[in-house]
Amino acid sequence: MTQQVSSQANSVRARKVLALIENSVSNKTALANIRDKAEDPFRILISTILSARTRDQVTEKVSDMLFSKYPDADSLAKANFSSVAKIVRPVNFYKGKTKKIIGASKLIVSKYRGVVPRTYEELLELPGVGRKTAGCVLVYGYKVSAIPVDVHVHRISNRIGLVKTKKPEDTEIALRELYDEKDWLAVNELFVSFGQTICLPVNPRCEICPVNFLCNYYAAKVN
Numbered sequence: 001m002t003q004q005v006s007s008q009a010n011s012v013r014a015r016k017v018l019a020l021i022e023n024s025v026s027n028k029t030a031l032a033n034i035r036d037k038a039e040d041p042f043r044i045l046i047s048t049i050l051s052a053r054t055r056d057q058v059t060e061k062v063s064d065m066l067f068s069k070y071p072d073a074d075s076l077a078k079a080n081f082s083s084v085a086k087i088v089r090p091v092n093f094y095k096g097k098t099k100k101i102i103g104a105s106k107l108i109v110s111k112y113r114g115v116v117p118r119t120y121e122e123l124l125e126l127p128g129v130g131r132k133t134a135g136c137v138l139v140y141g142y143k144v145s146a147i148p149v150d151v152h153v154h155r156i157s158n159r160i161g162l163v164k165t166k167k168p169e170d171t172e173i174a175l176r177e178l179y180d181e182k183d184w185l186a187v188n189e190l191f192v193s194f195g196q197t198i199c200l201p202v203n204p205r206c207e208i209c210p211v212n213f214l215c216n217y218y219a220a221k222v223n
């Protein structure tokens, strides 16, 4: 159950955190790179499915190779399993992901005439698509306000103490209440960059962190 530390003060703190993170990160995530190469919801969808438990550099490289051969849902829907699996082999769980990306492409072609849908409800019907992936398609593919919560967003929000949640779904609900909708588009990209460089999963770099003076985890560590 969500135990949100909800208050006006926490909203102010959340906005400060976002601004400080924005000023401190310069690395670009795989999804941001893929979005910047081609504003294409299909590519965001497929890359996000491929990215689960896989390093960003691998996701990006494999995505580029895949899209050079299968640039859209039509072509990927018609592809055979072993040809696709051969390309995506470097990502973890590549066999299952191959099945999912071909399956999702088939449904996009048969039900949506080759155009990736742009609502949570429709996206969640696609194979391999959970709430985080659907949110990424909305944010990175369509610039529709949403807060996709992955492991970085969930961990950082809880460490700082913006939310107190066990599950990513609850983090999403809590963050949507904390941030104004105009900030939602930025949250995933900034938190993921921050989580890859400063608030690392293990041994976070608290001493050089620009938000350490606002962070509960750091306060507990130094007191």
Ligand code: SF4
Pocket (backbone or CB within 6 Å): 156, 159, 160, 198, 199, 200, 204, 205, 206, 207, 209, 210, 211, 212, 213, 215, 216, 217, 218
């Ligand atoms: S102070 Fe440490 S735990 Fe807190 S946000 Fe910064 S890096 Fe993460």
